Amino acid sequence: MNASTLAASxxxxxxxEAVYRERLALAARVAGESGRVVAALVVGSTALRRCSARxxxxxxxxxxxxxxPDRFSSQVIDGVRVEVERLGRRRALACTxxxxxVWELREAARLGCAVPVLDPTGFAAELAMRxxxxxxxxxxxxxxxxxxxVALVALGRGEGDxxxxxxxxxxxxxxxxxxxxxxxxxxxQKAKWVLADLLHAGEGPLVDAILAAYEIDAGDxxxxxxxxxxxxxxxxRTYEIAGMPAHDELLAMGHAPRFAQASYVSRCLDDAADLxxxxxxxxxxxxxxxxARLAAGLLWGGGGVIGTFAERxxxxxxxxxxxxxxGADADDLVVEAALVAADARRERLERPA
Amino acid sequence: xxxxxxALEVLNRTMKxxxxxxxxxxxxxxxxxxxxxxxxxxxMLPDDPVALTEGYELVAELRPRxxxxxxxxxxTLAKREMTRPRTxxxxxxxxQIDKAIDATVPEKVPTTAMKSPAAGTKKTAxxxxxxxxxxxxxxxxx
Numbered sequence: 367m368n369a370s371t372l373a374a375s376x377x378x379x380x381x382x383e384a385v386y387r388e389r390l391a392l393a394a395r396v397a398g399e400s401g402r403v404v405a406a407l408v409v410g411s412t413a414l415r416r417c418s419a420r421x422x423x424x425x426x427x428x429x430x431x432x433x434x435p436d437r438f439s440s441q442v443i444d445g446v447r448v449e450v451e452r453l454g455r456r457r458a459l460a461c462t463x464x465x466x467x468v469w470e471l472r473e474a475a476r477l478g479c480a481v482p483v484l485d486p487t488g489f490a491a492e493l494a495m496r497x498x499x500x501x502x503x504x505x506x507x508x509x510x511x512x513x514x515x516v517a518l519v520a521l522g523r524g525e526g527d528x529x530x531x532x533x534x535x536x537x538x539x540x541x542x543x544x545x546x547x548x549x550x551x552x553x554x555q556k557a558k559w560v561l562a563d564l565l566h567a568g569e570g571p572l573v574d575a576i577l578a579a580y581e582i583d584a585g586d587x588x589x590x591x592x593x594x595x596x597x598x599x600x601x602x603r604t605y606e607i608a609g610m611p612a613h614d615e616l617l618a619m620g621h622a623p624r625f626a627q628a629s630y631v632s633r634c635l636d637d638a639a640d641l642x643x644x645x646x647x648x649x650x651x652x653x654x655x656x657x658a659r660l661a662a663g664l665l666w667g668g669g670g671v672i673g674t675f676a677e678r679x680x681x682x683x684x685x686x687x688x689x690x691x692x693g694a695d696a697d698d699l700v701v702e703a704a705l706v707a708a709d710a711r712r713e714r715l716e717r718p719a
Numbered sequence: 720x721x722x723x724x725x726a727l728e729v730l731n732r733t734m735k736x737x738x739x740x741x742x743x744x745x746x747x748x749x750x751x752x753x754x755x756x757x758x759x760x761x762x763m764l765p766d767d768p769v770a771l772t773e774g775y776e777l778v779a780e781l782r783p784r785x786x787x788x789x790x791x792x793x794x795t796l797a798k799r800e801m802t803r804p805r806t807x808x809x810x811x812x813x814x815q816i817d818k819a820i821d822a823t824v825p826e827k828v829p830t831t832a833m834k835s836p837a838a839g840t841k842k843t844a845x846x847x848x849x850x851x852x853x854x855x856x857x858x859x860x861x
Contacts, residue, residue, distance in 0.1 A: 508790065515793035522800025698801070705797055712790045 367583055369570035372648055375585065376562050379646065381415045389417070389446070393425050394483040396448055404428040404455050405490040407480035414479065414552070416562070418644075422447045426480065428458050428489060455489070462496035465503050468544070468554050474500050475553040502548035507715055510545055514538045514708050521701050528695035529688055533672050535696040535704060536579045536659065539572070542707045546572055549714060557656045558637035561649050575703040581692045582651045590647035590654075594638050596690050597654035600675075601635055603683050604661040631660045655690045662687075721776030723747045741820050748772045748816045749808040768812055769819040 381389075389412050397406030410424035411417035423446050432454040439450045453461075462474045478497025482490035517538045521531055543564060547554040550567035554560075564573050577583075601613060610616070610625055616632040619625070634657035642650035659671050667674025676684035724747045731738045738746075752768040754777070765771055788796065808816075 511790055512787075512793065515790060515797055518797040519793065519800050522797050522803075701801060705794070705801070708797075709794055712794060715790070 367577055367585055367648055369565060369573035369577070372561060372573065372577070372585070373565045373570070375648075376565065376646075379416070379644075381412070381417050385417075385419045386412070386415055388419075389423055390481060390483055392443060392446060392448070393423060396425060396443065396450070397427065397484040400427060400450075402430070403484065404430055404487065405482055405493075406484035407477065407482050407490055407493075409476050409480045413481045414559075416559075420446065422449050425450050425483075426477065427452045428493075429454055432456065458489075458493055459496070462493050462500065465501045467503050467506050468548070471500060471502060471548055471553040472555060475551060475555070479552055498551050502545070504715065507545060507548070507711070510541050511708060511711055511715065514541050514704070518701065518705055518708065521696055529691075529693060530670065530672055531696040532579070532691065532694060533659075533670060535701060536655075537670070538704050538708075539576045539579050540656065540659070542572060542704060542711065543569075543576060545711045546707065549711075556637065557634050557653045557660075558641060558649070560656075561652055569707075571703055572707050575700050575707065576652065577648070578697055578700045579704075580652055580655055581694060582648055585648040587642070587645075587647055590642040590650040593651040593654040593690060594635070594642050596686065597635055597638065597658040600658040600683065600687050600690070601631060601661045603679055603686065604664055604675075607679050607683075608664040610664065627660075628664055631657055631664070634660060658687055658690055721747070722779040723750055723777050726779075744772075745813075745816055745820055748819070749813065751775065751777065752812050752816070753808050768816050772819075 390408060393406065393408045393412075397403065400406070405428040407413075407426045407428070408424070409426050411421055412423055417423075425448065427450060429452050433452045437452050439452075441448055441450075458477060461470075462477060466474065474497040477493045480490065480494070485491065517534050520526070521534060521538075525531070526534065543560050544554050546567065546569050547560065547563055550563070552559075552563045552566065555563060561573055561576070564570075564576075598613065604610075605612060605616075605628060608628070610628045611619070613632045613635065616622060616625060616629050617636055619629065622629040634653060638650050638654035638657060641647075641653060662671040662674045665674050665678040667677045669677060672684055672687065675687050724743060727738075727743045727746055730736065731743060748768045748771070751771045755764045755766075755771055755775075764775070
């Protein structure tokens with residue numbers, strides 16, 4: 367499995383043109399019936415052409431006046447759940463200004479990558495331009511890149527045992543994927559879309575490196591199911607140790623600020639299961655393993671993912687985590703590819719504005 | 720004795736490793752040998768680990784920490800580390816070291832008292848005598 371094979375398979379999973387047009391037409395109809403709005407934008411999976419015919423249709427109405435508590439509404443039309451968010455003009459402008467990090471850039475990209483179905487004044491086009499001009503926060507890019515380089519120096523020196531090196535390389539590549547995506551218009555949406563969005567951004571070599579580091583050599587269903595189940599076990603045990611509610615409970619809570627990090631891990635695992643159910647096996651394997659890696663953060667250990675699992679959950683938990691991979695050492699070529707990717711981010715950072 | 724030996728002694732004590740002086744000496748000789756082969760600019764350095772140990776020492780100094788490396792410097796360092804032969808001591812060198820230690824340990828052992836983790840007493844017998852005694856016992860049991 368490599369980036370170009372994955373890209374070909376993802377193209378075949380894109381929303382069919384007829385379905386896409388139908389959904390835009392439905393959005394335009396809803397916008398037409400909604401009274402006066404500055405612009406109506408289709409956002410989310412429809413705008414990015416990765417929705418099914420029955421998926422929710424997300425629309426943002428930009429309004430001239432600020433919005434109140436009735437910002438969100440939902441209705442089912444022609445068998446499709448239509449979720450509408452009303453957003454004041456000033457707020458939309460504020461969302462697409464300056465620099466930001468993951469959250470701010472994702473919010474801006476939601477508007478920036480939207481498909482306008484009603485835009486009489488060109489406001490949607492202005493939002494798209496403003497969102498594209500936003501940049502990831504320089505200090506945070508630099509700090510993240512510094513961590514990546516320090517890890518690459520250690521990898522170059524051959525420090526640690528084979529499993530630790532392989533895991534450190536996965537960590538480097540996770541960070542590099544984040545930095546690469548933050549540079550591109552879609553930004554970092556969530557782990558579920560990382561591989562697809564990296565391919566969309568033309569970052570094929572980085573995808574190749576990630577697939578190699580995560581030891582994803584084939585896109586078969588059995589391996590994907592095993593990965594989701596294995597990650598589920600690691601996460602369930604991690605929740606037990608950390609005193610968190612169970613995975614299903616967290617999902618049922620929806621927005622759960624008290625358990626924000628665990629909730630994110632659970633949504634990630636749920637996305638992996640969803641990808642597996644939709645036949646996106648390569649992405650399912652990646653997201654499942656990524657969710658397990660994220661779960662280590664809940665245990666506040668001091669020695670990387672493997673060390674943390676071993677320290678807080680004993681050898682058994684570390685073994686369960688390592689069972690998600692074949693146990694190969696970090697491949698020198700992949701380490702070099704990570705360095706190339708890091709240098710690309712650095713050159714962009716150091717380029718005069 | 721050189722700073723490597725002292726560093727290893729501190730490591731031995733703080734981490735309660737229970738290493739005996741000949742073992743520390745072995746590590747010191749291995750490290751010097753690896754360092755000499757790893758691109759030390761002095762072309763006069765001997766290959767022989769014993770000659771290195773006897774005739775050379777690594778001198779360390781404390782100085783103000785340098786400015787953090789820039790991203791560009793880190794990148795260069797990562798590149799260099801990826802292509803540089805890794806610090807290792809081959810089996811042949813270790814054999815030479817062991818042979819040299821076997822022959823020279825009684826004279827080379829430092830006078831610093833070493834405390835094993837199991838030892839509950841505050842002071843141990845002079846290291847030189849202990850080592851010689853242990854060494855003799857070890858040889859007898861072989």
